[in-house]
Amino acid sequence: MVTIKKIKVSDLRVGMFVTEPASSWLSTPFHAKNLQVSTPQDIEQLKEHGISDVYIDTEKYVEIKPQEKKEEDATKNEKDFISVELSAFRVGDDVPVDIFWRDQDGMPWRIIKSGRTFSEEVMEVCRGSQVTNVLIPADQEGLFERYRRPIVEEEVQREKIGFSDKYLNPSEVTAYYNFMDNYHSITPVIFTAGERLDFTIFIRLENNVTPALEKGERLEEKTLGKWIEEDANLVIRKADKEAYHAYMLKNVKDSKDERKKLAFVRENSRIIVESLAENPRSEKLMHKTKESVTSITDMIIDQPTTFYSLIKINNYDYYTFTHSVNVATLSLALAIAAGITKKDGLEELGLGAILHDIGKSQVDRNLINKPGKLTPSEYKTITHHVALGYDMLKGNKAISEVAMTPLLQHHEKLSGKGYPYGLPADKIHTFGRIASIIDIYDALTTQRSYKNAFSPFDALLLLSKNENDYDKGLFTLFVHIIQNQEK
Ligand SMILES: [Fe+2]
Numbered sequence: 001m002v003t004i005k006k007i008k009v010s011d012l013r014v015g016m017f018v019t020e021p022a023s024s025w026l027s028t029p030f031h032a033k034n035l036q037v038s039t040p041q042d043i044e045q046l047k048e049h050g051i052s053d054v055y056i057d058t059e060k061y062v063e064i065k066p067q068e069k070k071e072e073d074a075t076k077n078e079k080d081f082i083s084v085e086l087s088a089f090r091v092g093d094d095v096p097v098d099i100f101w102r103d104q105d106g107m108p109w110r111i112i113k114s115g116r117t118f119s120e121e122v123m124e125v126c127r128g129s130q131v132t133n134v135l136i137p138a139d140q141e142g143l144f145e146r147y148r149r150p151i152v153e154e155e156v157q158r159e160k161i162g163f164s165d166k167y168l169n170p171s172e173v174t175a176y177y178n179f180m181d182n183y184h185s186i187t188p189v190i191f192t193a194g195e196r197l198d199f200t201i202f203i204r205l206e207n208n209v210t211p212a213l214e215k216g217e218r219l220e221e222k223t224l225g226k227w228i229e230e231d232a233n234l235v236i237r238k239a240d241k242e243a244y245h246a247y248m249l250k251n252v253k254d255s256k257d258e259r260k261k262l263a264f265v266r267e268n269s270r271i272i273v274e275s276l277a278e279n280p281r282s283e284k285l286m287h288k289t290k291e292s293v294t295s296i297t298d299m300i301i302d303q304p305t306t307f308y309s310l311i312k313i314n315n316y317d318y319y320t321f322t323h324s325v326n327v328a329t330l331s332l333a334l335a336i337a338a339g340i341t342k343k344d345g346l347e348e349l350g351l352g353a354i355l356h357d358i359g360k361s362q363v364d365r366n367l368i369n370k371p372g373k374l375t376p377s378e379y380k381t382i383t384h385h386v387a388l389g390y391d392m393l394k395g396n397k398a399i400s401e402v403a404m405t406p407l408l409q410h411h412e413k414l415s416g417k418g419y420p421y422g423l424p425a426d427k428i429h430t431f432g433r434i435a436s437i438i439d440i441y442d443a444l445t446t447q448r449s450y451k452n453a454f455s456p457f458d459a460l461l462l463l464s465k466n467e468n469d470y471d472k473g474l475f476t477l478f479v480h481i482i483q484n485q486e487k
């Protein structure tokens with residue numbers, strides 16, 4: 001059944017899902033695509049951009065209940081917003097209210113939906129835009145107050161007793177690090193029903209695990225189907241990683257099943273990059289990393305419609321090496337879309353992208369995954385991962401200078417406000433421009449807790465607010481890639 005319908009913007013209602021304007025997408029802002037109309041203001045903005053007709057997907061209509069509708073209507077007037085300090089929101093918390101910024105014309109734009117996690121990456125975007133005050137809908141002031149009051153009281157109390165790391169519950173942090181030390185996340189896609197594995201598989205629930213399939217036990221079809229269908233959060237003991245890798249090389253590498261083959265490329269790359277981080281001077285491991293980048297490149301060229309689904313597999317946690325493979329995959333996809341060919345150095349871009357955060361393995365792990373706000377000196381320490389990564393790899397003859405660009409420049413910004421060098425736009429290489437967009441996008445859409453990560457749409461919307469930091473042409477192209485994949 002066809003569910004796409006063309007209608008007039010004047011007939012749009014809150015709750016409808018706009019797939020795209022009925023005009024060239026190039027001439028319209030990207031936020032007019034795949035838009036779930038959530039406020040009357042959304043409709044007004046489409047009109048302001050001169051869009052008269054849109055395509056809607058009737059199947060994706062979300063009915064707004066009368067009570068919610070009243071709330072939404074209330075956000076359309078200027079006086080219905082109040083200004084609050086951005087610093088009122090605590091890094092690591094889920095924001096209790098919708099957060100708006102003003103665009104260049106002074107129009108309020110929602111940039112963060114309530115319920116999303118205010119992560120360090122969100123903070124990084126805000127720092128870049130130098131926003132100190134934001135708007136919240138006046139009718140959400142009560143929610144904001146209820147959120148804010150206990151924080152203020154807690155801060156006062158903790159300051160009195162001289163508790164410096166005021167955002168953290170130490171026992172939760174220890175449990176989290178113990179978990180990260182002892183387990184390795186895996187994907188169910190690679191298994192076949194009826195097999196008996198020589199390692200135990202666990203299901204993870206926060207920082208606890210329960211055995212889901214004991215070593216040697218038969219994997220029933222029903223169990224496997226359920227894992228895949230629910231995208232179960234599965235882990236194995238770190239000590240079993242070699243056995244898992246060996247299993248994949250023997251049973252999955254040459255599989256005829258495309259989905260398994262793609263999952264293999266991803267899982268294999270993660271393990272190889274992790275080994276290289278432990279042994280950065282190994283030319284053999286660098287060659288293996290190159291091979292895995294070649295497989296990723298071929299995968300994107302051969303399977304442009306399926307590679308993206310792999311990025312989303314087991315994105316339950318911010319594992320540095322999962323992020324590394326995601327950044328390489330999306331960087332290559334963007335480069336290919338931008339017309340960069342193998343001859344122009346795709347493999348070098350991919351290699352640099354997959355290694356971009358390798359220096360994080362040299363930074364105190366207590367900081368890398370710290371679940372709360374970083375102090376200025378902690379933030380500074382984390383920024384050292386760029387130079388540390390470069391130092392780790394510069395002695396390895398199997399990596400070229402140009403392949404180092406994504407690593408060296410992935411935190412640089414075209415506005416000159418990036419780090420470590422604060423390079424001006426004309427000194428930032430295309431590979432650096434690509435890596436900087438992809439790096440923050442992946443960090444925003446993955447995050448610590450799956451349910452509160454930014455949706456692709458919301459992540460792109462947030463980044464679009466800092467358009468001076470990113471290469472406009474590449475950003476628009478990337479938005480187009482994500483839109484096509486999300487359809
Ligand atoms: Fe980084």
Ligand SMILES: [Fe+2]
Pocket residue numbers: 323327356357439
């Ligand atoms: Fe990164």
